Amino acid sequence: MKKFLLFIGIISLIVLAACGSESNEDEGTSGDSGETEGEETETDSSQSYIVGATQIVEHPSLDNAYEGFQAALSDAGLDVEFDFQSAQNDQNNVKPISDGFVADGVDLIFANSTPSALGALQATSDIPIVFTSVSDAVGAGLVPSMDEAGENITGNVDLHPDAIAETVAFIDETFPDSSVGMVYNSGEQNSVTQVDAVKEAAEGTSLSIVERTVANSAEVQQATNTLVGEADVIYIITDNTVVSALDSVVGVANDQDIPLIVGEPDSLAKGGFATFGIDYYTLGYRAGEMAADILSGETAVSDIAPEYPPEIQLFLNKGAAEEQGIEWKSEWDESAEIMETAE
Known part of the structure; x- marks a missing residue:
């Protein structure tokens, strides 16, 4: 009988030891899980x-x-x-x-x-x-x-909704009865849209539009040269192909005393004369x-609805005006933001 009771006691100790081991393992697992959650929280905060x-x-x-x-x-x-x-x-x-x-x-x-x-x-x-x-x-x-x-x-x-209309009105007021030459890539949808808007804005004014299209920047200078003798003013919209080769357009405008109107202030800083632009x-x-x-x-x-740019304003380049034979008007000093050609 004593042997039997001793046997039962040993079995009980083994069972208790096993339960304790399982409990410790469970606690360890719970602890590891807490550390993992903490790590995930840290990752989320530094995404x-x-x-x-x-x-x-x-x-x-x-x-x-x-x-x-x-x-x-x-x-x-x-x-x-x-x-x-x-x-x-x-x-x-x-x-x-x-x-x-x-x-x-x-x-x-x-x-x-x-x-x-x-x-x-x-x-x-x-x-x-x-x-x-x-x-x-x-x-x-x-x-x-x-x-x-x-x-x-x-x-x-x-493109501010009023930018092209304001630009065309400025050209008509400053250079009336002019032929306006435009060089653009007809493969750029944004350019076609702008040219159509220029034509619409020119209706009822003293201006006429002359177009030249290019397929790449290497064609820009030649296309601009063909406007000499036919265009009184050159208007370069925000066409990526032409703007990337704007130096060649500026060169023709300066050499031939043709006012160069551009689509944004960065092109103005490269030698354009006037723009109604944005930053x-x-x-x-x-x-x-x-x-x-x-x-x-x-x-x-x-x-998030799409947005138009903020209000536009008239920017003028006084140095470009001199280069392109444009007589400066004193009222421009008050009505426009005056820029200079970047060195």
Whole structure:
């Protein structure tokens, strides 16, 4: 009997030891789980993002917009790695760039120009897209209207609704009865839209429009030269192909004393005479604010309506006026923002 009771006691001790072991293992597992949750919380608070940034070509306006975009994300305190890709003004490069962003699984695409935005939208319906430096987002098919974003795309445009009308009115007042020469890439939808708007604004004025189209930047100087003797004024809209080769247009305008009207202040700083323009850095910064709200989860992309740029104003380049044989009017000192050609 004593042996039997001793046996029962030993068995009881073994069972109790096993239960204690299981309890310790459970507590250890619970502790590990708590550490894992803590680690996950830390990761969430220091989230990093990858943004694919692309533009059709590198020139001052687009570059300033990209700089503003980056600054806004930095000011928002987000940890962002940028993968920048320029299409080098070659439409054939647009699709591979966007497809590459999708394959890499970027968190957001920044599309800086109409071709870049179209390429991004064709590549994905899932990754958020924020565009800027687009002249006509609705006409290009990027968004349904300027009051409604697409399912995964929104942004801001660089063409104020009054910019072209104000510019044409300025040309008509300052250079009446003039033939206005325009050089643009007919393959850029934003350019076609602007040229059509110029023609419409010129109706009922003393102006006539002369057009020259180019397919690439290498053709810009020759096309501009053909306007000599036919155009009294040259008006270069925000066409990426022509703006990337604007030096050649400025050279012709200066040599032939032809007033050069441009589409934005960055082109003015390169030698244009006049523009009703906006600041592209500010435009890009606002696009960056939109992107920050999307990446942080504060707002869905479809809930951010596209935007027009802020108010425009007249910018004039006094040095360019001298180079192009334009008589300076004293009232311009009060009514315009005066700039100089950048060195």
